[in-house]
Amino acid sequence: MAAGGGRPPGPDSSLEPYVQTRIFKIIVIGDSNVGKTCLTFRFCGGTFPDKTEATIGVDFREKTVEIEGERIKVQVWDTAGQERFRKSMVEHYYRNVHAVVFVYDVTKMASFTNLKMWIEECNVHAVSPLVPKVLVGNKCDLKDLIQVPSGMALKFADAHNMLLFETSAKDPKESQNVESIFMCLACRLKAQKSLLYRDMEKRPGRAQKLEPSRDAHGKSACPC
Ligand SMILES: Nc1nc2c(ncn2[C@@H]2O[C@H](COP(=O)(O)OP(=O)(O)OP(=O)(O)O)[C@@H](O)[C@H]2O)c(=O)[nH]1
Numbered sequence: 001m002a003a004g005g006g007r008p009p010g011p012d013s014s015l016e017p018y019v020q021t022r023i024f025k026i027i028v029i030g031d032s033n034v035g036k037t038c039l040t041f042r043f044c045g046g047t048f049p050d051k052t053e054a055t056i057g058v059d060f061r062e063k064t065v066e067i068e069g070e071r072i073k074v075q076v077w078d079t080a081g082q083e084r085f086r087k088s089m090v091e092h093y094y095r096n097v098h099a100v101v102f103v104y105d106v107t108k109m110a111s112f113t114n115l116k117m118w119i120e121e122c123n124v125h126a127v128s129p130l131v132p133k134v135l136v137g138n139k140c141d142l143k144d145l146i147q148v149p150s151g152m153a154l155k156f157a158d159a160h161n162m163l164l165f166e167t168s169a170k171d172p173k174e175s176q177n178v179e180s181i182f183m184c185l186a187c188r189l190k191a192q193k194s195l196l197y198r199d200m201e202k203r204p205g206r207a208q209k210l211e212p213s214r215d216a217h218g219k220s221a222c223p224c
């Protein structure tokens with residue numbers, strides 16, 4: 001079986017080209033208690049955990065998705081929000097990261113104002129501006145407790161070249177939206193990286209300029 005669970009052998013599998021499942025590392029960053037663990041459970045397992053403990057270090061969850069006929073393994077790093085539980089891990093979070101999901105709690109303004117600090121940490125760890133980043137406002141089901149207006153969040157997201165998703169890990173009606181957060185990133189990564197391979201063929205050894213792939217109408221092929 002190919003590493004990462006490539007295609008099961010077909011009738012004449014010896015002739016089948018060797019298909020390596022690509023793995024995209026996506027880290028989920030934000031204050032403690034904003035719902036990072038619940039969001040990753042919802043995406044990877046389709047459920048909302050009844051009870052969660054504060055994450056210590058990091059928890060890994062994976063989900064294999066199919067995009068335009070290619071199986072891609074999305075490896076989600078659910079990081080700790082509490083300083084005392086993340087100290088020795090931060091370098092590992094950012095090493096070879098492919099995409100970043102910043103999460104705040106729409107019912108806690110402090111978790112939104114702290115985003116500056118999380119973005120700063122990301123920059124300090126030399127995460128390239130080419131690495132796609134999205135902003136997620138979680139716990140939108142708590143309608144009467146919302147403290148962060150959408151307009152404010154949108155302005156912040158635009159200023160940092162991020163898409164904004166306002167959702168709820170808890171509300172089952174929102175599970176499609178939670179799914180689209182990660183699928184959008186996976187699509188952009190697929191487009192970005194296949195472009196890289198094509199460029200490598202054409203001009204090996206020269207710097208590559210990466211842009212998301214565009215379809216015939218110049219529209220980005222990504223659903224988001
Ligand atoms: N109402 C509501 N509660 C949520 C939602 N997502 C998470 N919670 C609750 O918020 C609390 C914290 O959720 P976690 O996912 O453990 O938070 P975390 O960001 O992983 O916290 P750390 O691991 O400490 O960084 C738990 O009690 C969850 O049940 C949501 O969408 N809506």
Ligand SMILES: [Mg+2]
Pocket residue numbers: 036037038053054055078079080081
């Ligand atoms: Mg957690």
